[in-house]
Amino acid sequence: MNKPLNTNVPTGLVSGKAKLRMNLIMLVVLGLYIFSSVMTNSSVLRFNAEFFENVWVMVVQLFPPNWAYAGVVWGKLMETVKMALIATTIAGLLCIPFSLLAANNIVHNKFLYNFTKMFLNIMRTIPELILAVVFVGLFGIGVFSGILALIIFSLGILAKLISETIEAIDMNPLEAIRASGGNTLQVIWYAVVPQVLPQFVSFTLYVFEINVRASVVLGFVGAGGIGLILRQQINFLSYQNVSTIIVITFVVVVIIDYISNKLRGRLV
Amino acid sequence: MIEFKDLSLVYPNGTQGLKNVNVKINEGEFVVIVGLSGAGKSTFIRSINRMVTPTHGELLVDDENILKYKGNDLRKLRTKVGMIFQNYNLVKRSTVMKNVISGRLGHTGTLRSILNLYKKEDMALAYESLKRVNIEEKLYSRADQLSGGQQQRVSIARVLTQQPSVVLADEPVASLDPPTSHQVMKYLKKINREDNITTIVNLHFIDMAMEYADRIIGMRSGEIVFDGPASEVNEKTFEEIYGRPIKEDDIRGGKDDNEQTP
Numbered sequence: 001m002n003k004p005l006n007t008n009v010p011t012g013l014v015s016g017k018a019k020l021r022m023n024l025i026m027l028v029v030l031g032l033y034i035f036s037s038v039m040t041n042s043s044v045l046r047f048n049a050e051f052f053e054n055v056w057v058m059v060v061q062l063f064p065p066n067w068a069y070a071g072v073v074w075g076k077l078m079e080t081v082k083m084a085l086i087a088t089t090i091a092g093l094l095c096i097p098f099s100l101l102a103a104n105n106i107v108h109n110k111f112l113y114n115f116t117k118m119f120l121n122i123m124r125t126i127p128e129l130i131l132a133v134v135f136v137g138l139f140g141i142g143v144f145s146g147i148l149a150l151i152i153f154s155l156g157i158l159a160k161l162i163s164e165t166i167e168a169i170d171m172n173p174l175e176a177i178r179a180s181g182g183n184t185l186q187v188i189w190y191a192v193v194p195q196v197l198p199q200f201v202s203f204t205l206y207v208f209e210i211n212v213r214a215s216v217v218l219g220f221v222g223a224g225g226i227g228l229i230l231r232q233q234i235n236f237l238s239y240q241n242v243s244t245i246i247v248i249t250f251v252v253v254v255i256i257d258y259i260s261n262k263l264r265g266r267l268v
Numbered sequence: 269m270i271e272f273k274d275l276s277l278v279y280p281n282g283t284q285g286l287k288n289v290n291v292k293i294n295e296g297e298f299v300v301i302v303g304l305s306g307a308g309k310s311t312f313i314r315s316i317n318r319m320v321t322p323t324h325g326e327l328l329v330d331d332e333n334i335l336k337y338k339g340n341d342l343r344k345l346r347t348k349v350g351m352i353f354q355n356y357n358l359v360k361r362s363t364v365m366k367n368v369i370s371g372r373l374g375h376t377g378t379l380r381s382i383l384n385l386y387k388k389e390d391m392a393l394a395y396e397s398l399k400r401v402n403i404e405e406k407l408y409s410r411a412d413q414l415s416g417g418q419q420q421r422v423s424i425a426r427v428l429t430q431q432p433s434v435v436l437a438d439e440p441v442a443s444l445d446p447p448t449s450h451q452v453m454k455y456l457k458k459i460n461r462e463d464n465i466t467t468i469v470n471l472h473f474i475d476m477a478m479e480y481a482d483r484i485i486g487m488r489s490g491e492i493v494f495d496g497p498a499s500e501v502n503e504k505t506f507e508e509i510y511g512r513p514i515k516e517d518d519i520r521g522g523k524d525d526n527e528q529t530p
Contacts, residue, residue: 170360172353172355172357173357173358173359173360175319175353175357176351176353176357176358176370176423176426177359177370177373178319178346179317179319179346179349179350179351180346180347180350180351180370180371180373180374180426180427180430181343181344181345181346181347181373181374181375181430182343182370182373182374182381183343183373183378185378185382186370186373186378186381186382189381189382190359190362190366190370190373190381191359194359194361194362194366195359195360195361197361198361
């Protein structure tokens, strides 16, 4: 029983060679972290006394919010919400043909299907901020440019989400409608639409939430809405106005997200 | 009249669905196709409304070869030939009425059907069809709130609303319990008799085939191996069609149900 251990008994769970390789990889990765940290001058050491002093200075500058400025903020914020609303609605309508064309159980033509998919992929890769810059260049500063940027941005997301929903539907009712002599549009309207409608509404509300948040940023490049005055007030160093903007925007975005979440929970 | 002339179908993956099928089905007949699964029953039925397209031969419906049909002709054929499915194939989130009126789609313009602007006669016809299968009180229920038997009745109502001259039923009772199965078969038989609708039903239960069919066609590996009146059929015939002894699964039973039937 108490014989010395056989030399053939394995010493670990992986071979010595694999262990060495793993350790080397770990070292290289660690080295990359240190290198990036040094090059970007970012480390925990930056949270020093000076940092906390700055926080204090900032807090003092931001408080109290200038409530007299709230009227201006409210108007601009509503502009932002309106931008999001219009853009989401138009994108919601436009995405219907796109999501049908990008569903492989509806479109059997491989070329058309792949082309639509690729087109949507390209649209999704362009950041909304870049779209806004482009449209501001083409149409000038203002809400219209922002709306166009949001439409294209949300069209890409919506069409992807909805085409994937369409690809997952029950195909049997489609067969039945086709077997009773329905044409393609009738098959879509009678068998596809009822099956995806709840998800369609849910995704559109979700994209509306995203658009409200995105349109706050769009104002920074001149595409209308609350971001415009946010940048302006930061440049003017009127931090008490800035904090009014931040507080009101935060409250409104939270309320919109809450309502939208509740609505989506009731669906599907 | 439906006539198969040397009809064959080879699926793209090489499976032979139908092999040199020659058969004539007369107007108003109640034909039951029997055979094991994979024998070609579904392919046989689905060829008639061109849900699948045979690769050789001719298929005549009312003296026209339907294999050449495309687009409009195909849709016209499908309004004439109604179909009932094993899984009912209702749109579950839509109301019973919307499911039933969809039987009129082949007769209704696209715009009208999208805006739900159905003719009064069509609405009346849909309601009448629901009454014929005794489910009119579920008019505005959502299809997914109904039991399996009720859903199959709604799908019969949908076919009736189509006013077809032929009804194809692909394993209409395979997902139902015995009493409900008999109820559904009785409704099919009733509309076959009352409206003189040619009815072709796929079944694999031998007792049901013998009880409801006028004529039984037996299939095995894509070929017709038996064709004769139901009165000439006995268990021995089925053993020949199936190529094996009859098992318990081949019998539905539950004939003496006390459920309310027409």
